Amino acid sequence: MSSLKFVGESPQRIDGLEKITGAATYVDDIDFGARLLHAEIVETPFAHALIKRIDTSAAEKVPGVVRVITGKDFPYRFGLYMQDRFSFPTDRVRFVGEQVAAVVARDAKTAKRAAKLVKVEYEELEPVLDLVQALRDDAVLVHPDLGNYTHCPWFFPQAGTNIAHWRKTRKGDIEKGFKEADVILEDTYTVPRYSHCAIEPHVIVGLYDLSGRLTLWSASQSPYTQRHVIAQALAPLGLSHKDIRVVTPYVGGGFGGKAGVSMEIICAALAVVVKGQPVKVRWSRAQEFYNTYQRQGVIARIKLGVKKDGTITAIEHTLHWDAGGYVEYGANVVNAVGLSATGPYRIPNVKIDSVCVYTNLPPSGPYRGFGYSEFHFGLESHMTRIAKQIGMDPVEFRRKNGIREGDTLAYGAKMNPSGLHQAIDRVAAEIGWGKKESSKDPNKVIGKGFACFWKAPAMPPNAASSAFIKFNEDGSLNIGVSGMEIGQGFMTVMAQIAAEVLTVPVAKIRVELPDTDRNAYEWQTVGSHVTWGCGNAVKAAALEVRGKMFEVVERALGLSRDTLYLEDETVKCRVKPDFALPLRDFVINGIQTPHGNFVGGPILGSGMFMPEFTSALSDPETSQGGHPNVHYTVGAAGAILEIDKQTGKMRVLKATLAVDAGKAINPQLVRGQVVGGLVQGLATVLYEDIRFDKKGKLVNANFADYKIPTAMELPDEIVPIIIEVPQPDGPFGARGAAEHTMIPAAAMIANAVEDALGLRMKTLPITAEKVALESIGISYDDVKGSHMGFCFVGRPDAYNFHTKKPSKK
């Protein structure tokens, strides 16, 4: 560990040249020739309705139309953690824009024209567009068949209600904890829905060839999981895993939106129906917004008790999630939060209820941060508020209560090594915490905001990684993994890990893009776990390769393998200093002995990794007894914010974020994650403002009305800080540090707004318009109009968090 040569360096990205020259191929760039078919989706205009009849006859008569497909042709359900989603719904639609049919035609224009001729008769149902209404005892049910759905063992759906999952975590004695408190602060925070906005829309091409083989070229973060989920869905047709191949070229951004399976199931269905011809399904920008995944909205009540000396005694955190029409992936977001909504603090008495509620808005799912961004907004706002209430500095308050290695987590396991306190100190110093700043402009005020964060990957306990390594004749090598290069720099990091073990420079290593026929298994590229998980597998493969090389040298030349080591792409020997055998001389063709024969052969290696210490089995009433999370990555962030008092316009003068990466395998890439994630997080506070009308239709599904930052919307200065407290079971001490960087942004800004104006914003986003109105005493809730950002239409303060189990129907 002391003399690392490749790990900890920032070599040129190994995918850099392809991307800078335009050589990088994305799914939509692959040519399929004249036989490629195009699909157009027939979408429902209703948030909730029964499908009475679908008449496809007029569409089928259009020249150039190959097939029109509905739920009758393809009635199968699918889902990652819960099989509640339909390739094409058969009986009812559950969100505006859901697919009810698809037209497959020779060209895209014909498909589009014909799709307009498909007639669908609906019987409108009352849509579930308000959490209060969704949780009423006599609520209209989004999934009347909930009780029959297959789901993972750690979900607790409540049949006869709209509750898809309810994660309860209980630790200590919550009543005693609040009794011990000198001050109790209780308040409600709301976070609307958000959209990932990867610049590449979802796109997939499927070919079910005449031999019965299904190949999917997919813009995906999850090639193997897509194969698995699609194999499960297609099992009734007799297809199994070996009949399905998922190929994933470069992906134009994921952020969770291209994890799991969403629209891809449609292509799989169409391909099977139009056997023998490839069919492409490419989402428009609008569909990208409403028919993949959205980040779910949440309303959260936090009750926090502290002693006068600043010690936190108890937290009660209740979160009601607007999870949309399908929660096959999103319910696990709710679950993850239910286990971790204490934030990075040592709190002896904990009561968390994280409730996943079906509504008739678009399906929810993974989005960078996986629920943590959402709950950190309220929690980190609350931490600052309560600190001020007891007259304690908010940063000092965090230092005092910040979690440390060995502390007991809310679900009973122990905290991993953590650089939280280092991160707090570095961020506080970087923004000159405690030093009040004022603007030269009398119309402007300056405030400082601070927030901590943590996050663990949310994975099944047997989420596995594996890797192949093979050498080429010149001593260069290929790594066959199925982690996905979604921009984070995965390939380069894997190359650096192999380079470190094998002394082969990064420039001589090719990391292959996934193909489930060839590359080794990876569960998914989500949760910022691949540097850690797949990195461990690559390291294991590299060690196996090294062992095989030494074994060949021992057999061919009689040098004991225990005396051999690698240096500069050469096998060397401790007891024979003049011995030096370049790898390129034997890794394919072996070593010639004095007898003229050759010993050895092409050197190959494989490695695997699974977090064997984890378990999702625990008491459903308390979450005690399991070890659901592998480890947490922690950090802190701070901002200096300037606000124009008249217009509310905000300018981030400086933003800084410190993240404990364990060991930054590639510091430039970690800094890239900090800057990119922080800007994405700032966008959720300052700009992005999703709007649904009162019938559940998304009204701003484009980049003109849903504002993501351009280059003009950046902080004046961003300072990334890397903390390195090694993760004992990570490759060279590394743990993930990518998702995390957007988590603290919202609370950090809210805290800065309060510092500047004395105004506490409890609902996201915090736009200039809101700040300007609230500063002159006009409640935004009173004037926001009829549009809503998630499934709650009333005033947050009035929301009744009843956690009484609704009576069964």
Next chain:
Amino acid sequence: MKKQITLKLNNETRILDVEPGDILLDVLREMLGVKSPKIGCERGDCGACTILLDGKTVRSCLVLAIEVDGHEITTLEGLGRAGLTPVQQSLLKHGAFQCGFCAPGMVLAATELLGKNPHPTKTEAKEAIAGNLCRCTGYEPIIEAIITAGSKAGRRA
């Protein structure tokens, strides 16, 4: 009714028949085999389909193919034929891109800027790429790379 058009694409004369309603982006990608301009929003918001039309950046999703009859088009494929340009080198060195989907448009926007203003300020660099959305990088490394490429050009001159 198809109409024949002639254009110079990456320094090569191409002749083809297009429908009056054909979008330039689709024609480039599907008929002319040029894949670097990407489809991101199909309404001029994201800049992923940026090309140079007679040396100026345009969104090829907002241009009809028949409009470019007699004109000159450069895409990323045509830029680095003789090796990476200084701005490409600088972007590469700065690890400026992550997923790379916005890169073709971004490189062309930077190329146009440095062509008319070899020493841009940070604000000028930001303005030049303000029509090109990137969701990964937070733009910082891209801006940094453009400015560095500019100052290098200055040193050489």
